[in-house]
Amino acid sequence: MLDLLKTFSWQEFRHHPWRNAAAVVAVMLGVALAFSVHLINASALDEFSQAARSVGGQPDLELRGVQGQFDESLFARMARLPQVARASPVLEVGTYAITPEGKRSLQVVGVDALVVAFVAPDLMPLPTAAGDKQPVDRFALFAPAQVFLNPAAQPLAGPNLKLQSGLGLMPVNVAGSVRASGRALAVMDIGAAQELFGKQGQLSRIDLRLKSGVNRDDFARSLQSAPDWPADLTLSVPGDAQSQINNLSRAYRVNLTVLAFIALFTGAFLVFSVLSLSVAKRAQQFALLGVLGLSGRKRLRLVLWESLALGLLGSAAGIALGTALAALALTLLGGDLGGGFFTGTAPRLQFSGWAALIYGAMGVAAALVGGWWPAKAAQALPPAQTLKGLGGMLVNPHSHWLSLLLILVGTALTRAPAVWGIPVAAYLSVALLLVGGITALPWLIGLLLDRIAPWVARQTLPLLAVARARHQRETAAVAVSGVVASLSLAVALTVMVASFRESVTHWLDQVLPADLYVRSAASLGASDTVYFSPEFVQAAAALKGVKQLQAQRVVPLLLKPSLPPVALIARELSDPARSLPLVGEPLPVPTGQIGIYVSEAVVDLHDATPGQTFAPLDKTFRSLAQAGQAAEASYFVAGVWRDYARQSGTIAIDRTAFERLTGDQRANDLALWLTDPADAPKLQQELRALAEQMGTGIGDLMEFGTPGQIRATSLRIFDRSFAVTYWLQAVAIAIGLFGVAASFSAQVLARRKEFGLLAHLGLTRRQILTVVALEGAAWTLLGALAGLGLGLVVSVVLVQVVNPQSFHWTMDLMLPWLKLLGLCLAVVAAGTLTAWLAARAAAGQDAVLAVKEDW
Incomplete structure (x- = not known):
C-alpha cells in the first residue's frame, strides 16, 4: 500500500x-x-x-557631552582618578573632503596617539613613506594637517585633498592609514584636529579603561552622583551608537x-x-x-x-x-x-x-x-x-459568529500600544481582520447574491450562474479566498503608500515657501563644522533681487544616550501656524517661558507633552553656549508638527531666542524670497561669487535648490524607498490570480458530469462556457468587493496605527479611487477570463461522455 x-x-x-x-x-x-x-x-x-x-575600541566607559562636545579640562580630572588605568581623549568632527573629483562626506577623529593604541588599536595611525627612497616619518602623526585614512577613505588620497571647515577649505596631507572599518574616516592628532577646525579646548568623548577589580557600574554611579558632576555630560558603556542605529x-x-x-x-x-x-x-x-x-x-x-x-x-x-x-x-x-x-x-x-x-x-x-x-x-x-x-x-458550512469574533478582537487590538517600538498588536490586528473577513465570505456571498437573484430570474444563463453560486456559497468562498487575500493586501498597501505620498507632498508645499534654498551641510553631524558665517548671511541678504532672507541653524542634541540625537532647528517662528505644519492649533506660551515646537517623534520618544515644560532641553542648551554658560530658561511645548525628514525627532525654536541663549549666530540653511523667482539661477551665481570674494573658496560647494527641484528629488527618493512595496503588491496580485485560475480549474473538473447534463438538456458549448464565465465574473466581483472593503479597513490600521507606532509620524488618509477601481476591474476581468479558459477544457465532448460513464 x-x-x-x-x-x-x-x-x-x-x-x-x-x-x-x-x-x-x-x-x-x-x-x-x-x-x-x-x-x-x-x-x-x-x-x-x-x-x-x-x-570606538573597547573601553569600559565612555564620557560624552549631551550636545556633542565639552571642555577638555575634564580630561585631566578623569585621568587622575585612582580607578582609571587609561583615559583616551577623542574629538569627532563631521565634514566634507574636497578633491579634484568632487565633494564627499568624511568623519575626522582626533586622537592621542600615545594612548589610543591601548583603547582603540584600529585608530592607531600607521605612517607611510613619502617616496620609495624616503624613510617613514614616525613623528608625522603629531604634525599639523596630517591625516591617516581608513580603507573606505583611501580613494580620497592625493596631493590636493582639502577639508571643509565653516566656509573655508583647509589643505591636509595624507601621511598614512588606519585599520578602522566602516564609512570614510580620517584620523588626526587631537591637537592638530582642534586647530584645523577651530575646536581648541573641546572634546567629543573620553574613553576610560578601568583598573583591574574596579566595578564599572559602581564607579559610574559614584561619579554621576557627585555634587560637582556636570549636568551636560553622560557616562555610559560602549555601544550606544550601535544601540541607536x-x-x-x-x-x-x-x-x-x-x-x-x-x-x-x-x-x-x-x-x-x-x-x-x-x-x-x-x-x-x-x-x-x-x-x-x-x-x-x-x-x-x-x-x-x-x-x-x-x-x-x-x-x-x-x-x-x-x-x-x-x-x-x-x-x-x-x-x-x-x-x-x-x-x-x-x-x-x-x-x-x-x-x-x-x-x-x-x-x-x-x-x-x-x-x-x-x-x-x-x-x-x-x-x-x-x-x-x-x-x-x-466544503462544510460554518457559522459566521467566529468570523465576527475575529473581527471584533482585531478591532480591539488596534488600541493596544507598541511593544519595544514595534506595533505587534497592530500586526496581529491586521492578521485577525484578514482571517475574519475571509472566513466571513460565505455569509457575504449569500447576502449579496440573495439581492441579485431577483434581477436575473427571467434570464436563463445568468440565472444558472447566480443560482449555483447561491447554493454553493462555501465553494464560491473557497474559490475567491485567494483573490480576497491578495487584493485586500494590495488595496491596503496602495492606500497606505498613496496617503503617505500625498501627505509628504502637502508637507513639502508648506515647508518650502521660499523661492531659493541654500544649504551648507547635508548631514546633521557636519552642521557644527560646515556653516555660513554671520557676515556671509548679512551680505547675502543685501544682494540685489533678494526681497527677504531667513537663516536657519541646525544643531544635533543628544537627549537620551540610547536614542539618536534630535535636530534642534532655530528659525523664524513669529507665526508658527504658518511656518510649521502643525498638528492642531499652537498653544499660547506662558510669560517668562520660551516656546518650542516638537515633531511627533519627540513626543513619542522623549515624552514631550504639549502644554508642559520640557526639562531635558535646559541642560542641553547650557552646553550650546558659544562663550560662558547659557542662561537658564524654561522651555514650553507650544505645539506638535509633522516632520517627515527626520525620524529621530526635531525641535523648532525661534532663532532670536536661540541666539540670545547661546550667542551662536551661525547658519546652516538659507531661505530666500526673490523679487523675481525667475532670477534664481542668476542669484546662485552671485552667491557663489560672494563666497569667493569673502575668501572662503567654496563657492562651488554650496548646495542650491528651488522648491520644485527639492520636491521632485524628495518624491523620487520616496518612490525609490517604496519600490519594494510596489513590487510586493504585484507579487500578491499575481499569486492571487494564480489561485483564481487553480480554483476554477478545480471546480470545472469536479463538474464535468454537470456540464454533460447541461449539454444533454440542449445547452450549446458556447452557452456552457458563458455560464461558467458569468460564474467567474460573479465570484470574482464578490471577491473584489470583499477585498476592496477588507483592504480599506486594513489600510486604516496601517495609516492610523502601524505608521505612527513604527515611525512616529501621522498622515492623512487618502483614497486613490482610480487605482483601486483599476485593481478591482483587473481582478474581475482576470477571474472571468480564467474561468472561461478553464471551462473550455471540460465542456466539450468529454463532458458528454462523462455522463454516459454511469449508463
Whole structure:
C-alpha cells in the first residue's frame, strides 16, 4: 500500500509539473523575499557594529557631552582618578573632503596617539613613506594637517585633498592609514584636529579603561552622583551608537519583513488552490483507494505529504534565491534598502544557517496550512458517491459568529500600544481582520447574491450562474479566498503608500515657501563644522533681487544616550501656524517661558507633552553656549508638527531666542524670497561669487535648490524607498490570480458530469462556457468587493496605527479611487477570463461522455 501511495503522489507531480510549480514558486517567492530582507538588514547591522567597535575600541566607559562636545579640562580630572588605568581623549568632527573629483562626506577623529593604541588599536595611525627612497616619518602623526585614512577613505588620497571647515577649505596631507572599518574616516592628532577646525579646548568623548577589580557600574554611579558632576555630560558603556542605529532601524526592518511575508501569506492560498485542483481531479482515484481499504485519515496524510513536498521544494529554492537577492542588493545598494540608516557602508553578506532554517520552516508551515483544507476534503470524500461522480469537493458550512469574533478582537487590538517600538498588536490586528473577513465570505456571498437573484430570474444563463453560486456559497468562498487575500493586501498597501505620498507632498508645499534654498551641510553631524558665517548671511541678504532672507541653524542634541540625537532647528517662528505644519492649533506660551515646537517623534520618544515644560532641553542648551554658560530658561511645548525628514525627532525654536541663549549666530540653511523667482539661477551665481570674494573658496560647494527641484528629488527618493512595496503588491496580485485560475480549474473538473447534463438538456458549448464565465465574473466581483472593503479597513490600521507606532509620524488618509477601481476591474476581468479558459477544457465532448460513464 505504501508503494502504491508513493506512486500515486509521484504520478501527480510527474504529469502536472506546471501546476505544482505554481505553488512551489509562490512559496519560493515568499521565503526568498523574507529571507533576503533578513540577510540584508542583519549584514548591514553586523557591518555597522564592527565599524562602531573598530572606531570606538573597547573601553569600559565612555564620557560624552549631551550636545556633542565639552571642555577638555575634564580630561585631566578623569585621568587622575585612582580607578582609571587609561583615559583616551577623542574629538569627532563631521565634514566634507574636497578633491579634484568632487565633494564627499568624511568623519575626522582626533586622537592621542600615545594612548589610543591601548583603547582603540584600529585608530592607531600607521605612517607611510613619502617616496620609495624616503624613510617613514614616525613623528608625522603629531604634525599639523596630517591625516591617516581608513580603507573606505583611501580613494580620497592625493596631493590636493582639502577639508571643509565653516566656509573655508583647509589643505591636509595624507601621511598614512588606519585599520578602522566602516564609512570614510580620517584620523588626526587631537591637537592638530582642534586647530584645523577651530575646536581648541573641546572634546567629543573620553574613553576610560578601568583598573583591574574596579566595578564599572559602581564607579559610574559614584561619579554621576557627585555634587560637582556636570549636568551636560553622560557616562555610559560602549555601544550606544550601535544601540541607536538598531533602535532607529528596527521598525523599518520589521515593516519590510512583514511586507515580505505578504507573498508567503498569499502563497499559502495558492497551495490551497493547487491542492484543491489536484484532489478534485483525483477524487475518483481517492474513492477507489478508499474502497481498497485506504482510510480517510491516510488520505488526509497523503495530501499533507504532497503539500509538505511543495513546501520543502519552495523553501529550499526560496533560501537559495533569497541569498542571491541579498548578495545582489548588498552589492548594488550597500544594505540601505531605501531606509537611509546604513548610508555609506558596503557590508558583506552574513549568511545564517539558523535563520535559513527558520525562514524555510515558515515556508513549509505555509504550505501545510494551505494543504490542510484540501486534505480534509480528501478525507471526507464518500467513496461510493464519488465513484459515481456525485461526491465533488465537499466544503462544510460554518457559522459566521467566529468570523465576527475575529473581527471584533482585531478591532480591539488596534488600541493596544507598541511593544519595544514595534506595533505587534497592530500586526496581529491586521492578521485577525484578514482571517475574519475571509472566513466571513460565505455569509457575504449569500447576502449579496440573495439581492441579485431577483434581477436575473427571467434570464436563463445568468440565472444558472447566480443560482449555483447561491447554493454553493462555501465553494464560491473557497474559490475567491485567494483573490480576497491578495487584493485586500494590495488595496491596503496602495492606500497606505498613496496617503503617505500625498501627505509628504502637502508637507513639502508648506515647508518650502521660499523661492531659493541654500544649504551648507547635508548631514546633521557636519552642521557644527560646515556653516555660513554671520557676515556671509548679512551680505547675502543685501544682494540685489533678494526681497527677504531667513537663516536657519541646525544643531544635533543628544537627549537620551540610547536614542539618536534630535535636530534642534532655530528659525523664524513669529507665526508658527504658518511656518510649521502643525498638528492642531499652537498653544499660547506662558510669560517668562520660551516656546518650542516638537515633531511627533519627540513626543513619542522623549515624552514631550504639549502644554508642559520640557526639562531635558535646559541642560542641553547650557552646553550650546558659544562663550560662558547659557542662561537658564524654561522651555514650553507650544505645539506638535509633522516632520517627515527626520525620524529621530526635531525641535523648532525661534532663532532670536536661540541666539540670545547661546550667542551662536551661525547658519546652516538659507531661505530666500526673490523679487523675481525667475532670477534664481542668476542669484546662485552671485552667491557663489560672494563666497569667493569673502575668501572662503567654496563657492562651488554650496548646495542650491528651488522648491520644485527639492520636491521632485524628495518624491523620487520616496518612490525609490517604496519600490519594494510596489513590487510586493504585484507579487500578491499575481499569486492571487494564480489561485483564481487553480480554483476554477478545480471546480470545472469536479463538474464535468454537470456540464454533460447541461449539454444533454440542449445547452450549446458556447452557452456552457458563458455560464461558467458569468460564474467567474460573479465570484470574482464578490471577491473584489470583499477585498476592496477588507483592504480599506486594513489600510486604516496601517495609516492610523502601524505608521505612527513604527515611525512616529501621522498622515492623512487618502483614497486613490482610480487605482483601486483599476485593481478591482483587473481582478474581475482576470477571474472571468480564467474561468472561461478553464471551462473550455471540460465542456466539450468529454463532458458528454462523462455522463454516459454511469449508463
